[in-house]
Amino acid sequence: MLHIIAMKDEKIFLAHGAGGKQTRVLIESLILKYFNDSLLKSLPDAAVVSIPSDSERICFTTDSFVVKPLFFPGGDIGKLAICGTINDLAVSGAKPAYISCSLIIEEGFSIQYLEKILKSMAKAARKSCVRVVTGDTKVVEKGKCDGIFITTSGIGIKRYQVPSGLQDIKPGDAIILSGVPGMHELAVVCSRENLNFDMTLKSDCAAIDGLIDGVLRVSNRIRFMRDPTRGGLAACLNEIASGCNFGLKIYEDKIPMTEQVRSICEILGFDVINLACEGRVVMIVDCEDAERIVSVMRKHPLGTRAEIIGRVSCECSGRVILQTIHGFERFIRMPSGKQLPRIC
Amino acid sequence: MKHIDEFRNERYIGVLVSQINEVSRKIKKEVKLMEVCGTHTMAIARSGLKKTLPENVRLISGPGCPVCVSPNSYIDTAISISELKDIRVATFGDMYRVPSGNRSLEKQAADGAKIDIVYSPLDALKIAEEKPCQEIVFLGVGFETTAPLTARVIQYAKNKGIKNFRVLSGHRLIPPAMQTLVKDLNHEIHGFICPGHVSAIIGSVPYRIFPEKYGIPCVISGFEVIDILHSILMLLEMISGEKKTSVVIQYKRCVEEKGNPEALKIMREIFDVVDAEWRGIGLIESSGLAIGKRYRELDATYIFSTKPLYRHDPKGCLCGEILKGIKKPSDCKLFGKLCTPEHPVGPCMVSSEGTCAAYYSYER
Numbered sequence: 001m002l003h004i005i006a007m008k009d010e011k012i013f014l015a016h017g018a019g020g021k022q023t024r025v026l027i028e029s030l031i032l033k034y035f036n037d038s039l040l041k042s043l044p045d046a047a048v049v050s051i052p053s054d055s056e057r058i059c060f061t062t063d064s065f066v067v068k069p070l071f072f073p074g075g076d077i078g079k080l081a082i083c084g085t086i087n088d089l090a091v092s093g094a095k096p097a098y099i100s101c102s103l104i105i106e107e108g109f110s111i112q113y114l115e116k117i118l119k120s121m122a123k124a125a126r127k128s129c130v131r132v133v134t135g136d137t138k139v140v141e142k143g144k145c146d147g148i149f150i151t152t153s154g155i156g157i158k159r160y161q162v163p164s165g166l167q168d169i170k171p172g173d174a175i176i177l178s179g180v181p182g183m184h185e186l187a188v189v190c191s192r193e194n195l196n197f198d199m200t201l202k203s204d205c206a207a208i209d210g211l212i213d214g215v216l217r218v219s220n221r222i223r224f225m226r227d228p229t230r231g232g233l234a235a236c237l238n239e240i241a242s243g244c245n246f247g248l249k250i251y252e253d254k255i256p257m258t259e260q261v262r263s264i265c266e267i268l269g270f271d272v273i274n275l276a277c278e279g280r281v282v283m284i285v286d287c288e289d290a291e292r293i294v295s296v297m298r299k300h301p302l303g304t305r306a307e308i309i310g311r312v313s314c315e316c317s318g319r320v321i322l323q324t325i326h327g328f329e330r331f332i333r334m335p336s337g338k339q340l341p342r343i344c
Numbered sequence: 345m346k347h348i349d350e351f352r353n354e355r356y357i358g359v360l361v362s363q364i365n366e367v368s369r370k371i372k373k374e375v376k377l378m379e380v381c382g383t384h385t386m387a388i389a390r391s392g393l394k395k396t397l398p399e400n401v402r403l404i405s406g407p408g409c410p411v412c413v414s415p416n417s418y419i420d421t422a423i424s425i426s427e428l429k430d431i432r433v434a435t436f437g438d439m440y441r442v443p444s445g446n447r448s449l450e451k452q453a454a455d456g457a458k459i460d461i462v463y464s465p466l467d468a469l470k471i472a473e474e475k476p477c478q479e480i481v482f483l484g485v486g487f488e489t490t491a492p493l494t495a496r497v498i499q500y501a502k503n504k505g506i507k508n509f510r511v512l513s514g515h516r517l518i519p520p521a522m523q524t525l526v527k528d529l530n531h532e533i534h535g536f537i538c539p540g541h542v543s544a545i546i547g548s549v550p551y552r553i554f555p556e557k558y559g560i561p562c563v564i565s566g567f568e569v570i571d572i573l574h575s576i577l578m579l580l581e582m583i584s585g586e587k588k589t590s591v592v593i594q595y596k597r598c599v600e601e602k603g604n605p606e607a608l609k610i611m612r613e614i615f616d617v618v619d620a621e622w623r624g625i626g627l628i629e630s631s632g633l634a635i636g637k638r639y640r641e642l643d644a645t646y647i648f649s650t651k652p653l654y655r656h657d658p659k660g661c662l663c664g665e666i667l668k669g670i671k672k673p674s675d676c677k678l679f680g681k682l683c684t685p686e687h688p689v690g691p692c693m694v695s696s697e698g699t700c701a702a703y704y705s706y707e708r
Contacts, residue, residue: 269696324392325354328391328396330390330706331707336684
């Protein structure tokens with residue numbers, strides 16, 4: 001019966017977040033419909049989760065998502081929220097296990113859209129075998145948020161001996177990128193600004209835990225991993241370089257690229273290395289394992305375009321140097337202030 | 345993209361670099377070549393090509409970034425307008441963060457002013473059509489490249505009877521600024537890399553004065569690495585005396601001698617050419633575009649009587665000298681210390697086409 005009441009509403013009202021009957025209706029008829037985890041069903045104040053007895057450490061992460069538009073080619077805010085948290089855990093060498101999900105919804109938000117977002121979150125979580133075990137829903141007055149904001153936190157079981165610091169990086173190590181960078185930011189921007197390039201550009205938004213899992217099975221000489229999100233490859237590489245005090249040398253012609261991405265960047269004046277990804281990984285690995293890792297990655301659907309894009313070097317410590325396609329060299333700097341807002 | 349790849353072919357680059365080296369050896373002095381286009385500044389910095397040039401060939405950046413040359417008074421006026429009731433200011437993103445004193449449009453927005461970042465004056469007009477109860481003021485900055493578009497939008501708004509749309513024109517003309525730099529006796533420029541996009545509008549004729557009166561060669565250049573190297577080679581050939589000093593169009597695929605007559609016509613229709621202030625350079629005769637009397641009701645300076653404060657350029661900031669190509673960003677004491685892209689002091693650090701931003705990002 002509760003289910004019928006909720007379906008009658010086409011929009012979210014303040015009452016849906018007031019903690020009373022309507023909140024209950026929303027949670028039971030809509031949220032539990034998609035997140036039907038046994039731990040969540042009884043709606044306890046906190047989920048009691050178990051971790052494998054042989055695991056010594058867990059990873060814990062949180063992220064908020066405010067992307068505009070909420071739906072973009074290749075994904076939506078829901079998929080982004082789940083994948084983003086899974087990826088943060090995965091690059092830390094953890095197996096993502098549990099996720100919490102907090103929704104802040106604007107009064108008047110379409111229930112149809114909300115359902116679409118929840119469905120997408122559930123699908124992404126299922127795909128990576130993570131359980132959404134706790135959550136919260138708030139509704140704010142019209143105009144106080146933009147549709148919906150989502151915060152997800154995640155717990156992962158640290159399984160692999162992947163260093164979470166930069167201390168093991170050595171000169172000569174190879175730098176691997178799992179795929180074409182920048183597609184997420186381009187897809188979001190093109191969709192937000194209605195730039196109709198008559199193309200099929202999609203965000204790279206995806207959970208990369210499976211891809212990383214495969215790599216960790218064949219190599220224990222991964223020095224460091226990070227997913228290049230906001231600030232793109234440029235920010236990610238600069239963080240690594242400044243942290244490890246070696247130089248990173250990147251070869252522009254090795255960066256995986258498509259005609260489509262290149263063309264759009266050319267037209268809009270974007271530097272692809274500054275653009276956000278949501279389903280890529282940068283790995284610093286022992287050079288002896290690099291080729292093997294790349295070939296394993298290429299067998300995974302999310303790593304088909306993986307490449308060794310550069311090397312760790314003794315020169316220019318703390319800096320990232322790009323050897324351009326013309327054979328000239330220049331610095332890649334930390335992007336600053338110019339990135340477009342609300343891309344994730 | 346195949347078209348672009350031809351202009352980035354490594355083999356051609358090698359050939360051009362060796363030809364440049366050869367010609368430069370015949371010139372027994374240091375040669376200063378100035379580009380007066382922010383897109384060139386950025387393309388040169390991004391490609392890293394400066395490092396391949398011979399020692400006696402120096403590329404210097406001139407006043408080619410429209411945001412950078414806009415004086416404080418313009419930014420102050422824009423800020424004052426943004427404080428008025430029921431006003432939305434629509435601006436290109438680069439202008440958003442330019443400081444004037446301790447204020448900027450970005451800070452205004454944080455304090456509640458309605459500032460929209462747009463990619464084109466058409467977007468600003470669209471906002472005006474969608475929000476008939478609010479006044480939209482578009483900050484029209486840019487050189488001859490963007491002025492025709494602003495002109496077209498002004499004409500459209502008038503014809504359509506759109507009453508809530510105004511333009512604050514800060515448009516500037518490039519050749520008068522180049523002439524001012526050349527006349528400056530302390531300033532030696534041996535050749536101009538002329539802006540490709542500006543020239544697509546104005547053609548090559550306005551540059552003739554430089555070879556004819558001052559003996560300075562001009563090459564209108566494209567923006568790919570090969571275009572720029574080719575233009576440098578052409579300039580050096582003229583400077584060395586191998587070829588006659590003149591205005592040459594290297595960027596033939598976009599620029600015609602006569603320019604774009606349609607665009608020039610609409611600029612003349614909407615704008616009057618007036619004396620205008622340039623940051624770092626001062627007042628330059630006949631170098632600005634003001635909205636003509638017939639379109640007065642669309643002119644923000646006519647409608648809103650704001651009194652901009654007169655402000656000196658920030659203390660210690662060398663943007664003026666840098667815009668003239670006299671100083672390098674690294675000569676400025678603030679550069680990279682007090683003045684960074686995160687906390688810009690001068691406009692050359694704010695705009696993505698600014699000399700300091702280019703230098704900071706790619707060359708330092």
